[in-house]
Structure formats: structure tokens, C-alpha cells
Amino acid sequence: MEIGSGVRIGPFEVFAPLQPAVSMIRQYGEHHFPGRLIVVEGIDGSGKSTQLSLLHKWLESKGYGVVFSEWNSSPLVKDTTKHGKKKKMLTPATFSLIHSTDFADRTERSILPLLKAGAVVLCDRYVYTAFARDVARGMDAKWVRELYGFAVKPAIAFYFRVPLETAIHRLLDARDGFKFYEAGMDLDLSDDSVESFRMFQGRILAEYEKMIPEFGLTVIDATLPIEVQQAQVRQIVKTHLDHAHELRVRP
């Protein structure tokens, strides 16, 4: 990078400088790092985390160097997010920005260097979660996509598609209710947290559906038995990793 020379580059090599906004996100990630980035997406209760952890075990057993990264887990940022949620001081805009800050730290600190080092990086939720939630909260879709313009494009983005009622039954079986922001209570949709959750997650599902063609998400039917889903996931992952010759083996 040349400071003050008038030559500007994006945050990373993968960032396409000065691309028109709409095409930016599709170009960000045509990276040539030796590693592979695999992400799972879907609403709460879709079973995506279960599937990712099964995939993790399998990849390790095959000898790949695998690293896992979770949404909202940056050591530098997560306390601020927690503080904002606890005090209910987040607006749609600051909710969006603090999550992008968290994601930026994880990208700079781990995702990017690990891909350069040749690891298989697994992410539970990725930029699509932000696109779905923030737009459901009323943020401008284009603004949010540009906000995440620094992100690395995943090799595969699985979307675990599940009907809303199935997800709600799974979640309520395991716990009593929903948290304030998780249920979209900040939007004043309903005073009842379950009802608010239903309306908010409905909006999120609609956003995911729009993103399937926009970003080429790989859809998995999350109502199928766990084993069937996992077999499909492994089959798809296998075809991507077979061509990756520079991956690190596990120490």
C-alpha cells in the first residue's frame, strides 16, 4: 500500500476497488488463497450448527486442518455488543454496525490469515445472516451489502431451509422463550416474544429466499433426517476439497 500516492487499494486483495456497489459483493471473494471457506446459514432452529459440528468431526477425521469461527465472537468487540443488547441501546443501524465490527475483527484476525495458511475454515453464520437480519430491521439492502464488502467469499454457503413453525417447535422444546433482539422485540411487532419472534423470523426467511439466487446459496432441506442432510453436505464438501491441493494437514 502506498500512502498518499493516490493509488488506493481495498482492505484486502480480494476487495474489488471502486466496483459499482451492486456487483461488489459478488466480486469480493474471488480469492486465490490455498484454504477453503465453508459457511452455514439458516434461522435459529434450522439445525445448521448440528450439521456444521458433524462436518467438523468428519473433516478432522480425514486429516484436514480445520478451524471453526462463530458469529458474534470477536474478543475485541463482543463485550460491546453484549453491553448494547443488555441495555437495549441498539438501533437497527448500530446493531448492524457493531456486528460488522465483530465480523471485521474475525476476518482480519483469523479467517483471512487462516485461509492464506491453507486451513479449512468453518463459519457458523456469515454475512448472509447480517443481510437477512439488518434488512428485516429496515436497513437499506444495498447499504448493508456494501458494509460487508471486505468479506471473503466462501467456497460453499449452505442454507438450511426450514418452515418457520418447525423451527419454533424445535426451539421451544429446548427453552422457555426468546431473547429481546433475537425475537426482534426492538421493532415493536408484538408484545408477546413468541409472536414477535414468529413475525421477525418470517421476514428473515423471506430475505434468505431472495439471497438463494443472488449469492448462489446451496439449499439443504432441513426437515430431512439429520443423517440424510449430513450425507448431502459431506458429498458437496468432498467435491470442493478434492480439487484443493494446497490444504494443510492436521498437525
Next chain:
Amino acid sequence: MRATYGKALPEMRLDDLGGKLVVIEGTDGAGRSTQINLLKPWLEELGHAVVDTGMTRSPLAGDGIRRAKEGNNLGRVTQSLFYATDFVDRLENEIVPALRAGFIVLTDRYIYSLMARAIVRGMNPHWIRSIYSVALKPDAVFYLRLGIDQLLPRVVFTRAFDYWESGMDLYPGHDMYDSFCSYQAALLTEFDRMSSEFNFEMVDASPDARTVCEHLKKNILQLLERDSRKSFVERLNADAAKERSFALDRIPTSPVHSNVFPVSFPPPTPAVAPASNGNGHHALNQK
């Protein structure tokens, strides 16, 4: 009606933001906070309510940014977005409500410093501008400009070099002095580039604080007078309209002494009948 730089935030109304948003910009050590400390009491003496704000003062992200800067592991993208979070929190919860209540908001730095810092750290200018497109356009931006030659002694002899002000995250191999010079020069280039794009009012920050302040006061008075003259004319027009409708109210639609009490009172003589002459004066006064 106020405008943003492109995108409006959800549920942010722009039509009733009556106050004034005044930005004091400039590099580190240009004397921004000194000026704000002089301007605030002066404006209050003149009868204006003032709110002052600045970077990392948001209840949401201020502490988080300070903690993150204590270590040496705050990345460039993360840093840019953390500051954007801090800015938008203050925009929504401090700046906009103050403007709505008719305050003068004096802000120590605004999106321009944040964009300059991000751009010299290699961020895509298009990307960072897109993020700050939600910011309100201010009423005035005073850019306190100071060349590196004048900036250096201020920093060296008052508070010494700071890791971040010297851009040590950018030039880790340099010593603080070399790094400071390169970093501040890059920032100045970026500020000068933005100057015409964002209508900066350029203020030479090299004279003593009092002289700089007099210059700022003159400009701020012009800004306030321009608007108070406008609102004075509006008020005159409103008063005139009220006067007209008031006069109309007072014109009786029928004679005052109609047939309400025909027995007790003598019938009105034609001379007294026009109880009002149309100017609001009672007819009896004409005697």
C-alpha cells in the same frame, strides 16, 4: 429540510431538525478542542443552547474502542467500523435529538476525520463513503488547517507522540517521529482532497487560539444571522397573517345591540349602531 449524504436511517425524520450542526475539523493538534471550549460558553452567553460531542464519546462503543486501542491487535477494517458504530450511536441518540430540540451542536471532528483515517489505512474510499452516507450534512464545517511544520512543535512540546496519532499501526518499522510525519502528511493530503467536495470553510490554525476563535465567531455569527434573518422575515409574515385574521374576528357580523334585550334597553339609534368602525375600536370612543 435537512439532508444526509445519501441514505437515511430507519425511522429518522429529517423534517423537524431545527438546530444548527457545526463541525470543527482538523488534524491532531490543530486546536479543535481548545476552540470548542471557547465557543461553547460564548454561544451560551448569546442565549443559544449548545451540545458538544466528539469521537469515542458514545455510551455504546466509546469504552470498547478505548479498550481495543490499549492493545496492539486492532485491525484496520475493525477500527474503521468500530468508529462508525460510535459515530452512528451519537448521531441517532445525541446529535439528532439535540437538533430537533433546537440546540447548536458543536462537534469535535465528524465523518471527514473518520474517512481520512480509514483511507490512509488503505480502505476503499467508495466503501467508507458508502458507510457514512447515513450522516447528516452539517450547516458548516470549519477545517482548522495546520502544516506539519507547525503541528510538530505543538505535539512534541505539549503531550509527546501517541501511538495512534503517529500511525504506528501503519509504519511499525519506523520510529514515532518518522511515522508521525508520514501519517500526518497523508492525513493532510486526504483532508485537502475532501475540502472542496464537502465545502470546508478553511481556517488557518497557525495564529494564537484567540485570533482563530475570533475568526470562527465571525463565521458562526454570519451563519446564525443568515438564518435568524430568514426566520425573522418568516415571523413577520406570520404576524401579519395573524393580525389580518384577528381583525376579521373583531368585525361584527350583526349590530351589537340587536334584539336580544328589546324591552330593557332603548332601541339603538342609527348614530350608535355601528358599534365597531372595523378597526377594532369601539364606536363610543368616537365621541
